[in-house]
Amino acid sequence: MEVNELRVNVWRGGADGRFQQFAVPRRASQTVLDVVTYIQRRLDPTLAYRFACRVGMCGSCAMTVNGAPRWTCRTHVDRVARDGALEIAPLANMPVVRDLVADMREFFDKWAKARGQFTPTRTRADEFAVVKPASRQRMEADAGIECIGCGVCYAACDVVKWNRDYLGPAALNRAWTLANDARDGGQKARLHAVAGDAGCHSCHTTMSCTELCPKKLSPTRSISGLKRATLAIVLRGEDGE
Amino acid sequence: MSARREARLWVVQRASAALLAFCVAVHLVTIVYAVRGGLSAAEVLSRTRGNFAWMAFYALFVFAAAAHGSIGLRTVAMEWLGWKKSTADLLMWFAASGLAGLGAQAVYAVVRP
Structure with a gap:
């Protein structure tokens, strides 16, 4: 895997699902939501996730990123990636609908x-x-x-x-x-x-x-x-x- | 009833915590002070026997510990063990009366003339 690539483990399926790994190109000022969007648009269109405003106003894009809940649209990859790896899961304490979508x-x-x-x-x-x-x-x-x-x-x-x-x-x-x-x-x-x-x-x-x-x-x-x-x-x- | 009861338990928990902070501080300072002269049962008893002030202090200490510990156990039983509230309430009263009873017995034993 190239150095300028992120290894991204993304939760797939419902409560009994599992993580699936994707390779996503690293970009300047890249947010976690950018990463998820890249996966859905370029790698696997069946990935379910939720977002709307992309600027930290609507409160719909929160996910668990490397173990902690965060708003993904305003979380830069620089701040949370560990050794070029990200783990993205739906929010905890809520039932999983599918993939990264939690039932709120x-x-x-x-x-x-x-x-x-x-x-x-x-x-x-x-x-x-x-x-x-x-x-x-x-x-x-x-x-x-x-x-x-x-x-x-x-x-x-x-x-x-x-x-x-x-x-x-x-x-x-x-x-x-x-x-x-x-x-x-x-x-x-x-x-x-x-x-x-x-x-x-x-x-x-x-x-x-x-x-x-x-x-x-x-x-x-x-x-x-x-x-x-x-x-x-x-x-x-x-x-x- | 639930709102009033939970609020009341919270107040008792908070108030007993404040009492404990005071009692534990006095208790620790007394230990450090007492040990300087060599620690023996006779020495401790000579200080406490027939002393109403120490009796009042340790009675308060026991009461605060019994209240604080038992309310805390109730919460632990509900949150960590998944006990029903009614069962956890029983545990709370059992622990409170046990701690208060044993504590009172101990207080009596060291202060009786």
């Missing part, structure tokens, strides 16, 4: 379970809510709001692996941004949703989510915020059920 339904269903929906309290007839950019709540929300839902944190989370019901870092991060939204009317129900046995208290603060989040967010911080917020349930004895 459960991941997103958990956003709904964590009450990740905005609950409006005003109508179009009311005045706009004024939220000061420098207020503590707005800054807490800002810190977590840029999540693109790529699933990297969820795939990296040990607690998700141990407890299939655990809501996961992304859903809890979303819940925390809404918990800091002064306009939202669903706070009590949300805190109860995230304080169950599969919620924020299950987090072990291992911080893999924060380490690997491509947007450099800290779901760990959001989860600890939720832990503090749910203290009210204990202190006030609110049951909510």
Whole structure:
């Protein structure tokens, strides 16, 4: 194999699949998504993978690259290849659909379970809510709001692996941004949703989510915020059920 | 019930951790200090027998350890052994009462006049 070639092991098939090796020419500024696209366009058109924007906005191209979940469109081969080799697999902690495509339904269903929906309290007839950019709540929300839902944190989370019901870092991060939204009317129900046995208290603060989040967010911080917020349930004895 | 219970266990876990940090520090410093004069059962007992302050301290230590350890075991049983919550709860109460009982017995043994 030439020096300017990458040896790429790519997961093929479903959960009981196996790795298949391809040789891909090395290019300057090559991303992992470029590598996968090359394989599908030039070497094997049956390879299934998912992508859309190619610029780190849509959150659809995350895969396991050399053992760690990453957004492939903005991961340069230079940074992750070891001795000219790459191993690319679908995201962990999710069922495999085929090849590099993971089934993200459960991941997103958990956003709904964590009450990740905005609950409006005003109508179009009311005045706009004024939220000061420098207020503590707005800054807490800002810190977590840029999540693109790529699933990297969820795939990296040990607690998700141990407890299939655990809501996961992304859903809890979303819940925390809404918990800091002064306009939202669903706070009590949300805190109860995230304080169950599969919620924020299950987090072990291992911080893999924060380490690997491509947007450099800290779901760990959001989860600890939720832990503090749910203290009210204990202190006030609110049951909510 | 689940939300309130989990939140409550988390608070107990956190609070007992803070107590343990304090108790372990005092315990270790005491060991280092006590060993300087040569370690013997008689020497330890002369310090603790009939001493209400040491009894209160070690009772608190035992209580914190029993609470902290048993809640942790419950989580380990659920996550690593795949136990059901109800079974893990039983383990938690068993471990808590066992640790608290044995600990209380030990505290009594060293401080009784």
